[in-house]
Structures are given as C-alpha cells and as structure tokens.
Amino acid sequence: MAKVDKSQYSKAQWKIIQSERRRQKEIDRRVKAQKKLEKQKDTERPINVAVNTPPPVSPPIISNMNNYVVCLKHGTKYDATYVNNLYNMVKRHCTIPYEFVCFTDDLRDINPKIKTISLEQIGLYGWWYKPMFFDKNLPLQGNILYFDLDVVICNNIDNLWTYSPDNFAICRDFNRSLRHDWNRMNSSVFKMRTGQYSFVFDEFMDNAPMNMRRFHGDQDWIYEMMKDRTGQWVFWPDQWIMSYKWEMRDRSELEMINGVRNFKIQRQPTVLPKTNVAVFHGEPHPHQVLDKWVTENWR
16 A cells, blocks of 8 residues: 655644555455455366266156146047046056046946046047146146056156146147257146146137137147247157157058058057157057057056
8 A cells, every 4th residue: 555645734634544544445445355365266166077967857746736647538539548547557656655546538348446537528528628627726736747548558657747847838749850959839748736737728818719710729828928938938848749640650550540640560660768758649549559558568
C-alpha cells in the first residue's frame, strides 16, 4: 500500500484514514491467503482420466407413493386372455410393489385377482381412451406404468419404474428401425405420475371429435402435446422395449397366411441382453405367432 503524507490532514481526518487503511490491509491479506490456498488445491487435485463407467442409476421412485401397472381392454379386438397373460408376466418379472389394474368395458373371464375399473362413456373409442390416463381425476393416484395388451414381457421390468423417475417416459416409435433419427412416440409402454401432465387430457377433451379426426392416433396427440416440453419427458432406451416383427424378427419374413400377416417360418428371435419387453404392433398378434420364444413367454 502506497505511503501517504499525513501532514496534509487534520488529526481527526488522519485517524479515519488510518482506520480505513488498516481495514484495506486486512482485506488484502485475506484475499492473498485465499489465492494461495486455491493454488495449493489446484496442484494437489488428481488428474481425471476418462474411463468406461456405467451411467449413474436413477434413484428409486418415492416409496410412499402407490405404484400401478395399468392396461386398457376395450371392444373385442383382444379377449380376456391378453389381460390375464399380461397380469401373469408382470407378476413374474416385477419385484417393486404395485397393483395391477385393468380399465375395461367387458369383465368377462378376467382373472378375479385383477382390479378392474369400468371405462366411462365419454365419447371415446379404441386407442383414443389412452389420453384418459393423463386425467388429474383418474381414480388412481401415484405412479402408473402402462402396457398395451399386445406385449410380451421376458425379463425383469424394475428398471422401467426407476428410469428417469421425475419424467414421462415412452417408447421411441419403431420406425426407428428404418430411420435412426426418428423421434416420434409409440404409446405401447409409458410411465408417469398421475395428474402430472393433465393438460394432455384436458386439451384433448376440449374438442375430442376434432382431435380424433385430425390426428392418426393417441400417440400422435401425446407427441403434439409433449414435443416442446424439453426436460419433462424421455424415450425409453431402445434396447429395453423392441418391436418383435421389425427388430427382433426380420420384416422380410412376413407374408399373408390365411388372411393374416404372419411369419412364414418359425425361429428364435434376436433378444438383446437388455431387452425386457417385445411389442406386437399391428399383425401378427402374440397368440398368432408360433415361435417357441413367444409361446414360452406369453402366458
């Protein structure tokens, strides 16, 4: 600190200046000490070496919330066997506590151990019931993991519960097998907390007839509502949930057989180590496929 000629100041002024200079010296001393400490830390800090480590595991879902596996059975496309088999597959392959619930308009032959909720007659049909699961007034409150009926579960699905627990999770559409940059949604399997994205249902119901005409299906509507909400939704890792006919089998092996598009030969599908769900979108349906892998797992 520069020397000051005190002769130009009165005694009172000089006392003030001395006090201010002492305060400034103390500040300078602390700054110098901090810089010295930081320099020592920099020299002692270990060098980070890039290693091939697995990604961090997401924390489990909040334990005090109810977990529900839900499905939708409407009309006559699928009989109760599909509901009962899905119930059995989830029971075999899930260790996280949950309750299985089927929303349906037909209770016949459904396993009595399955909780059922009647579909409300709100002018919807087919897959257009799916926006209902976004309703804040859904008669379930907690975490829901939704499955279409035409899936085959082959491995443990606990990771579906714990993956990105604060976000809506959904399949990347299976046209990804043709275009690697494809980023649309397939709603065969999705997960969320009830009421978290209630606008998806509310805006749909504002003019449901027009929305059902304007969009090809529920997953296109969901995509339209969620596409710009970066950070609020994620795709499942592709290997976890795969198309049976396009990714696990070869689409070139499909042909029309007795009026149904089916595989002309039976064989073992390609099952990747991380795959736990096979999706049978379109034809053939699981009960029509005679591959041993399907008959062993779809039960």
